[in-house]
Amino acid sequence: MTTRRRYTLTQYLIEQRRRFPSASGDFNALLLDVALACKAIARSVAFGELSGMPGSDLVDGSTTVNVQGEEQKRLDVISNIYFTEMTEWGGHLAGMASEEMDEPYQIPKTMQRGKYLLVFDPLDGSSNIDVNVTVGSIFSILRAPQDVIDSGRDVVEADFLQPGTQQMAAGYALYGPTAMMVLTVGNGVAGFTLDPNLGQFMLTHPSMKVPEDTHEFAINASNSRFWEAPVKRYVDECLAGKTGARGKDFNMRWIASMVAEAHRILLRGGVFMYPRDTKDPSKPGRLRLLYEANPVGMIIEQAGGRASTGREPMLTVQPTALHQRIGLVFGSKNEVERIERYHAEPAEYKERNPLFAERSLFRD
Numbered sequence: 520m521t522t523r524r525r526y527t528l529t530q531y532l533i534e535q536r537r538r539f540p541s542a543s544g545d546f547n548a549l550l551l552d553v554a555l556a557c558k559a560i561a562r563s564v565a566f567g568e569l570s571g572m573p574g575s576d577l578v579d580g581s582t583t584v585n586v587q588g589e590e591q592k593r594l595d596v597i598s599n600i601y602f603t604e605m606t607e608w609g610g611h612l613a614g615m616a617s618e619e620m621d622e623p624y625q626i627p628k629t630m631q632r633g634k635y636l637l638v639f640d641p642l643d644g645s646s647n648i649d650v651n652v653t654v655g656s657i658f659s660i661l662r663a664p665q666d667v668i669d670s671g672r673d674v675v676e677a678d679f680l681q682p683g684t685q686q687m688a689a690g691y692a693l694y695g696p697t698a699m700m701v702l703t704v705g706n707g708v709a710g711f712t713l714d715p716n717l718g719q720f721m722l723t724h725p726s727m728k729v730p731e732d733t734h735e736f737a738i739n740a741s742n743s744r745f746w747e748a749p750v751k752r753y754v755d756e757c758l759a760g761k762t763g764a765r766g767k768d769f770n771m772r773w774i775a776s777m778v779a780e781a782h783r784i785l786l787r788g789g790v791f792m793y794p795r796d797t798k799d800p801s802k803p804g805r806l807r808l809l810y811e812a813n814p815v816g817m818i819i820e821q822a823g824g825r826a827s828t829g830r831e832p833m834l835t836v837q838p839t840a841l842h843q844r845i846g847l848v849f850g851s852k853n854e855v856e857r858i859e860r861y862h863a864e865p866a867e868y869k870e871r872n873p874l875f876a877e878r879s880l881f882r883d
């Protein structure tokens with residue numbers, strides 16, 4: 520019998536830190552605090568309908584509305600509290616921002632302030648909670664501007680408006696059949712499975728790679744009448760299958776939990792699209808740049824895939840607002856590049872295909 524060496528998340532982070540001999544350990548300590556928050560959320564999610572019963576966390580099914588006018592489940596609120604409470608006391612953070620908080624979160628002056636910014640979606644896919652489908656948390660770590668570090672002043676929105684290329688780490692936790700954490704500290708992507716006996720994330724997926732090609736795509740097709748021409752073209756070609764331009768059959772998936780779709784794509788390839796559309800002109804996309812698109816984008820790119828707005832690489836977008844929305848396309852490199860090409864040449868395609876609108880399977 521061979522014995523497999525088991526690594527904890529802590530051991531993995533220590534190993535990674537060897538690349539930076541002068542590192543203080545703050546960064547790793549922050550990531551372990553985030554992991555603790557994710558473990559607490561995993562436990563709350565696992566209680567499901569038992570929530571609020573004796574022995575469970577005090578979670579009931581009530582809802583409120585968040586800053587973006589979206590229904591906020593009680594578990595969204597609880598998850599947000601876990602993130603703030605488990606990370607604020609460590610002395611590593613200058614401030615935080617979250618989907619569930621209108622303004623940046625200030626580290627109380629009674630606590631030590633540090634040099635990092637934590638940005639997160641505490642519970643992604645939360646519309647799936649009631650139907651017991653996988654949800655997750657997404658996070659990104661940025662370095663605070665130098666004057667914030669030097670002065671210890673309160674953080675403001677502008678401090679967070681850094682392009683995705685500036686992220687120092689990004690990750691997500693997945694609360695599904697097993698709880699997992701997937702992480703990049705800028706040196707590839709590693710996946711950890713929560714060992715329920717030990718309460719520790721154990722390294723189970725040491726070097727995750729997105730296959731470059733795929734025959735699987737994910738999009739909410741109920742929005743097809745609002746899609747732009749390049750997206751319609753791409754989806755139509757996939758649906759046309761073997762006899763169409765692509766010469767192969769495709770499969771379609773839609774979980775409505777972006778974090779779960781990202782995980783599937785990391786494991787077996789695929790492409791995810793929540794593109795810019797014309798549904799609501801005040802919202803250029805559904806997903807949020809700073810705490811959804813950028814962290815998932817960094818993970819996917821670190822795994823050899825690609826993340827894009829369709830028009831430009833996601834990670835180079837200069838954010839303009841904390842809760843900014845954006846069109847997002849990510850996954851297998853060759854497919855995302857194809858979608859980018861279609862965006863670059865829509866006029867040419869229409870010329871070659873005058874019946875484009877009429878022939879579209881998901882036409883207006």
Ligand SMILES: O=P(O)(O)OC[C@H]1O[C@](O)(COP(=O)(O)O)[C@@H](O)[C@@H]1O
Pocket residue numbers: 589618640642643644645646739775776777778793805
């Ligand atoms: O309901 P739709 O339009 O398909 O949107 C689903 C998308 O919304 C999200 O759930 C947004 O995340 P939140 O649950 O954090 O608001 C994504 O995870 C998912 O891809």
Ligand SMILES: [Mg+2]
Pocket residue numbers: 640642643644811
């Ligand atoms: Mg989300």
Ligand SMILES: [Mg+2]
Pocket residue numbers: 595618640641642643644645
């Ligand atoms: Mg959310």
